[in-house]
Amino acid sequence: MKNLFEKTWKIITQNPDRLFYLFLFAYTVLMIVLCFFRDMIKDESLYYRETWLMSEVFKSGEWIGDYSVGLHGFLF
Missing domain, CATH: 1.20.5 (Single alpha-helices involved in coiled-coils or other helix-helix interfaces)
Structure with missing residues (x-):
């Protein structure tokens, strides 16, 4: 060996x-x-919540227009 x-x-x-x-x-x-062994901090959980919320708004066909989009902005 x-x-x-x-x-x-x-x-x-x-x-x-x-x-x-x-x-x-x-x-x-x-x-x-x-x-896989770390905890999500508050900022990350807000980011994931915001991303989910934006995807739901776009799925329903709503346009967010000139509104500011959350804390991080629309990153995609």
């Missing part, structure tokens, strides 16, 4: 690009996993 890790490490370290992509992949996976 130790020999397998040594061979793999040698292959990865021979090409710096592979090492970068390995760390980038590990970081991305870690951030995706951690995002």
Whole structure:
């Protein structure tokens, strides 16, 4: 098992690009996993509520026109 890790490490370290992509992949996976274990702060919950409200208004065919749209504005 130790020999397998040594061979793999040698292959990865021979090409710096592979090492970068390995760390980038590990970081991305870690951030995706951690995002499921966080609480939504008040600002985010307002944003999601506002987005839902705008989608419902547009579904019903209403035009929001020149009115200001919530705290964040219409981002999409």
